[in-house]
Every structure is written in structure tokens, then in C-alpha cells.
Amino acid sequence: MAVFKTKRLKGVDYHLDHLDPFQFALAVDQASYTVEVHFSCHCFTEEIAAHHTPDLYYSHAGERRAFNMDRYDQSKLLPGLIASLGNRSVYYTRQVNYFFLRDMPNLVGPYVVFFDPAKAKKTGVDVLLNVQSAYCKPGMTDRAAPVRFTTLVEATAKANPVNRGPIQQIKRK
Structure with missing residues (x-):
């Protein structure tokens, strides 16, 4: 079963199964770690503002936000x-999570992905990686640790x- 329900907008269905949890193995020296990745609805939605019409509203896990077509299109690249x-x-x-950024064709400013890793409690998984948000952020800092x-x-x-x-x-x- 999909984590996120399909968004229907103007008669078109926008499927979100590309953001279903997935696992991958990561080799580190002689060891291999299994990472399980989960995504937040913030990867394809934005905070509701005055210009958003009710047809854009998207609810997930008790949160209501606005479906964003640009974030949706960009989210297709996230698993890769x-x-x-x-x-x-x-x-x-500057808080407690991490990010990486990539320059992407047709975007003004970097595409920034914010995530939080945690030691997994699930058997067969070493690290749970929660992708909290991802979007184009033109004013993103160019300095970080x-x-x-x-x-x-x-x-x-x-x-x-991690120091x-x-x-x-x-x-x-």
C-alpha cells in the first residue's frame, strides 16, 4: 500500500509511489549497512498561503499543506x-539535521534535501533516513560543516x- 495517496488535480492523477520507503546497501570499508529511506509530504507540498485554492490542499498524517507541482516533479529524482x-x-x-544540495537543470538556485538519520530499531536495517523536505532554495548558504x-x-x-x-x-x- 502506498504511503501517500494520489493527488487528483484538474482531472489528472499525480501518483506518489516513487516516494514509498525503500532500502539500499551502503559499503563502508569492509562493512555494509542497510539504509531505509522514508519521505515526508514536504517533498511535494508547501505551506498553505493565500494564493492556494482548496483543490491544491493535501492532507497527510494530520498535516494539511498545498500540493506544489514543481516540488512534485523534482521529488521524482529523490530516490536516485x-x-x-x-x-x-x-x-x-544549524539545527540538528543534515542536508545536501545539487544544481539541477532548469532550476534557479540549488535543490536542497533535508534529512535526519537515526539508528534503526527494525531487524535487518541499520539506519533509518527520514527525508524531511526537498525544494529549490535560491538563497541557500554556500558554507556549512x-x-x-x-x-x-x-x-x-x-x-x-558524529563530530x-x-x-x-x-x-x-
């Missing part, structure tokens, strides 16, 4: 972006802290 992080850098936010995704997954799986490194220029976009 997450699964291909490998040994690339991700960055600490990096950590290798492999380092983050291994530390999370072992319930070890915050020095803030530096973001190298990969």
Missing part, C-alpha cells in the same frame, strides 16, 4: 539522489556521535 550519495559530502544544518555520508551512516548505525567539523565552502552542488 539519496541512493547515490555514497561517499559524497553532506552537511550539518561537511561530513561524508558513509561516515554519517556508520556512526549512526553504531550509535556513535561537527569546521564550517567551510560547500564543494559539491
